[in-house]
Amino acid sequence: MFLSIFLLLSPASGSAVSYSDRSDGSFYFSGNTIKVFLLNTPETPALLFTPESSYSLISNKESRNKHIAIMSPFLIFTAGFLAGFNPCLLAVMAFLASVTLAQKGGKKEMLKITLGFSIGIFTMYMFAGLSILSTVNFLPQIRSCFSEIAVLMTALLGLWHIYDAYWLRKHAKSTFKTPQPLKDFMSRMGEKNLLLLSFLAGGMFSLVKAPCVGAVYLSILSLLAMKTDIVRGIEYMGIYNLGLLLPVVLLGLALAFGLSPKKVTEFRERKRVGIRLTTGLILISLALLMHFRIL
Numbered sequence: 001m002f003l004s005i006f007l008l009l010s011p012a013s014g015s016a017v018s019y020s021d022r023s024d025g026s027f028y029f030s031g032n033t034i035k036v037f038l039l040n041t042p043e044t045p046a047l048l049f050t051p052e053s054s055y056s057l058i059s060n061k062e063s064r065n066k067h068i069a070i071m072s073p074f075l076i077f078t079a080g081f082l083a084g085f086n087p088c089l090l091a092v093m094a095f096l097a098s099v100t101l102a103q104k105g106g107k108k109e110m111l112k113i114t115l116g117f118s119i120g121i122f123t124m125y126m127f128a129g130l131s132i133l134s135t136v137n138f139l140p141q142i143r144s145c146f147s148e149i150a151v152l153m154t155a156l157l158g159l160w161h162i163y164d165a166y167w168l169r170k171h172a173k174s175t176f177k178t179p180q181p182l183k184d185f186m187s188r189m190g191e192k193n194l195l196l197l198s199f200l201a202g203g204m205f206s207l208v209k210a211p212c213v214g215a216v217y218l219s220i221l222s223l224l225a226m227k228t229d230i231v232r233g234i235e236y237m238g239i240y241n242l243g244l245l246l247p248v249v250l251l252g253l254a255l256a257f258g259l260s261p262k263k264v265t266e267f268r269e270r271k272r273v274g275i276r277l278t279t280g281l282i283l284i285s286l287a288l289l290m291h292f293r294i295l
Contacts, residue, residue, distance in 0.1 A: 087271075120201060161280030
């Protein structure tokens, strides 16, 4: 997964740097190559954004520094899909399947749980992302501050994931614990209002497990806040969240059609140290790329 993300973020998706004299609009050709590098500050080529598609964001004044750039929907979707392979999500889905089977529920009940849980996560993530992007677009002066906070939080969450990998290997316990009230709530889910209860469980999961699942989403939101408008930001958020939920839906379908929750739990136990460590390295790398304006 780590290699896949960096292959997707390779410079092949970037674009050439334009060397132009901003003072009089003239261009220096090969005969004045030294002047090009001495008199101009080349822009850092973005790996996810294409400056050819840039246009002004808010006003003529701000358009000198702020641009709306087009992000690759495929990269956004892939980032969400990879983030969906998360031990926290796997654990909750296995737990919900176990509860359903313990209550003698069948395929229909598991499909309802998968649908409600996925819609709950999608709704909460879209609401949180829309709130952040709306605030940043309404108060553009806080963009840089929000970006710095996002970089810091992404790096800290990356370190936390690496520490959790160490803690899991040493003590076989995760520092990302599911609160007991959420477990109790999900364990009481019966056949009545199952869709509504699973929807609420998905929303609660999004809130209480945000450090576990939402770290990559935070870095994506930072990029969207800095380089897109609110309309395109909503579009990209939806694409990311669909990618995030695809593994959940696939796992829910597999559980509904006969996959044992015990096998899911065993798989999670075997792989969670590696997933935690890889996620931590990716988050720290994302923080560095955002800090140096490479993304």
